[in-house]
Amino acid sequence: MDDRVKPLEGVRNFRDFGRYQGLDGARIRSGKLYRSGHFGEASENDLAAIDLFNITLQADLRRPDERERHGDRWPVSGVNRLYSDLGRETDAPHVNFLRQVAINADSSRGWMRDYYVNAPYRPALVETYTAWFDHLAQLDDDKAALVNCAAGKDRTGILCALTHHTLGVSMDDIFTDYELTNTAAKVDERLPEARAYFNDMLKKDFDDAVYQPFVGVDNEFLEAAIAAIKDQSGDIDSYLTETLGVDNAKRETIREKLLV
DSSP states (O other), X not given: OGGGBOOOXXXXXXXXXXXXXXXXXXXXXXXXXXXXXXXXXXXXHHHHHHHTTTEEEEEEOOOHHHHHHHOOOOOOXXXXXXXXXXXXXXXXXXXXXXTSSSOOHHHHHHHHHHHHHHGGGOHHHHHHHHHHHHHHTTOOTTOEEEEEOXXXXXXXXXXXXXXXXXXXXXXXXXXXXXXXHHHHTTHHHHHHHHHHHHHHHHTOOOOXXXXXXXXXXXXXXXHHHHHHHHHHHSSHHHHHHHXXXXXXXXXXXXXXXXBX
16 A cells, blocks of 8 residues: 555656456556645655646645645646635634644544544535546546645545545555555554654643644544545535535546546
8 A cells, every 4th residue: 555655756646546446346446546645845856747648637634724834835837726715714623723722642533533523525625626626527537636635644544545435446446545545644653753843832731632633634623524425415425526516427538537
């Protein structure tokens, strides 16, 4: 699995999320689907490497304030960049949560579960998720597509799971790819750094476990999103059709383009 991860210098969690087995034993073509964190700290070497992947479609799931705060050293010219101007915040929602006094590991995990429950129906994400599938159905045969957000794990993780489901990937493999964030983003190495950064910024003394949900992923979070979709829409297919406009014809077109 580790060979999916592209070890860039300033872009975290960049990897190929194709090559899984999809519908009727076909596989997702390699080099067609990528996912990552943001590109605000991309190095010149990163930009040169990314240019080789022939990415012409990007779904940037960050809020407008995040795009302004992080900046963006990519996409290069010729990339169709999808994003929403809805959902602007003054500060990141998880930072506002961490400013509270009585925080522990359980409350952090609870906050993240709640985030995943609500995420599939947030207007900004619905807007960009819908555009992603619309444009994926029109992707040129020799080009690739990318999904990113700030860290490439939560909003990105949900959209990648929905894309995999559309292509017929098993739930086991969907979760395997989701959990790969913990390796690709080097969560074990980054967690102490993140704890020190946030504790200094917030004037707190929280331990690693409080920050883990905001640095890595856990299956229970994606499970919460899927449960919310089933609760509100009936099943994932109905959500794709009714909320994102991915009808049977569009689903078949996407499969024809991406499965071999």
